[in-house]
Amino acid sequence: MLNQRQFQHTISPQLLSLGILGILGLLYAPLLLHWLDGWLNKNISTEHEYFSHGIIGLPFAAYISWKNRKLWQRLPNRIHPLGAVFLLVGGIFYLSGISEWVNLSFPTILTGLCLWFKGILGLKLQRFPLLLVFLATPTLVPYLIAPYTFPLQSFIAGTAGFILNQFGMAVTVDEINIYVGGRIVEVAPYCAGLKMLFTTLYVGLMLLYWTGALSSRHKTISFLSIAVLISVSGNIIRNTLLTYFHGTGQEAAFHWLHDSWGGDMFSAVMLVLLIPILNKINSYFSEPAVIEQERANGQ
Incomplete structure (x- = not known):
């Protein structure tokens, strides 16, 4: 009888966890598949396509949560009142039917489940996976930001025009419009590089976590600042190439870089560049600490 009770006591939390995962799967599997299909086939709205970094971010968040499962089980079961609030708000959001x-x-x-089962400690344990999920959730943020990107659009247009002028091309820039070869190229709000900037910062956060550099404020600020510069510079180069292709009548090359897999390849190369940069930053900030440690040992 005692063994039976112990078995029931042991299996109940496991069954509860499986039950919760099953319910979440039934509720959100169609939604997640809709996101994935839209990101891969680019048949989702323009604003929601900005969150395509979720293709790698959501599996990584799931991996981190799975990796922390033993730490999660060791935390005391403690209900936080905010858990009920988040669950209620989340339920209202889901039932609203508004995308x-x-x-x-x-x-x-x-977030509500973390607070409901493990309280603040559970939320702290899962804070980074939750951040990845939140930042990969499609919202209207790009649409809300777009009206304020005019200075960035003008800067990109002016810089692209300046670069092409240096190569002997007759280019005229009027705010966000670039005139070349009797054609016009507009640096539209959605061509200002916001998508690449979002993806760069997102992947940057993942790399910082993976290497353990996220715990260092100096490393984090330095790396993300350089990542922003790379993203903006890369977008200037991309818009310069697009203007050149369109102005010289190379429409196939223009569409390859603008609409096809050329743009994806260009973005992937930029993201790969983040890895050696982070390694350099880690080495730069680690060397003084190593020198100090060697001095201390020598003394």
């Missing part, structure tokens, strides 16, 4: 709210219900429900 943006349904999307936001996913990280809201996950």
Whole structure:
């Protein structure tokens, strides 16, 4: 009888966890598959396509949570009142049927579950996976930011025009419009590099966590600042190439870089560049610490 009770006591939390995962799967599997299909086939809205970094971010968040499962089990079961609030708000969002709210219900429900079962300690343990999920959740943030990107659009247009002028091309720039070869190229709000900037910062956070550099404020600020510069510079180069292709009548090359896999390849190369940069930053900030340690040992 005692063994039976011990077995029931042991299996109950496991069954509860499986039950919760099953319910979450039934509720959100269609939504996540919709996101994935839209990101891969680019048949989702322009604003929601900005969050395609979730293709790698959401599996990575799941991996981190799985890796922390033993630490999660060791935490005391402690209900925090905010858990009920998040679960209620998440449920209202989901039942509203409004696309943006349904999307936001996913990280809201996950946050509520952490607080409901493990309290603040559980939320702290899962804070980075939750951050990755939240930052990969499609919202209208790009649409809200777009009206304020005019200075960036003008800067990109002016710089692209300046570069092409140095190569002997007759280019005229009027605010966000570039005139070359009797054709016009507009640096539209969605061509200002916001998508690449979002992806660069997101992947940068993942790399910082993976290497353990996220715990260092100096490393984090330095790396993300350089990542922003790389993203902006890369977008200037891309817009310069697009203007050149369009102005010289190379429409196939223009569409390859603008609409096809050429743009994806260009973005991938930029993201790969982040790895050696982070390694350099880690080495730069680690060397003084090593020198100090060697001096201390020598003394």
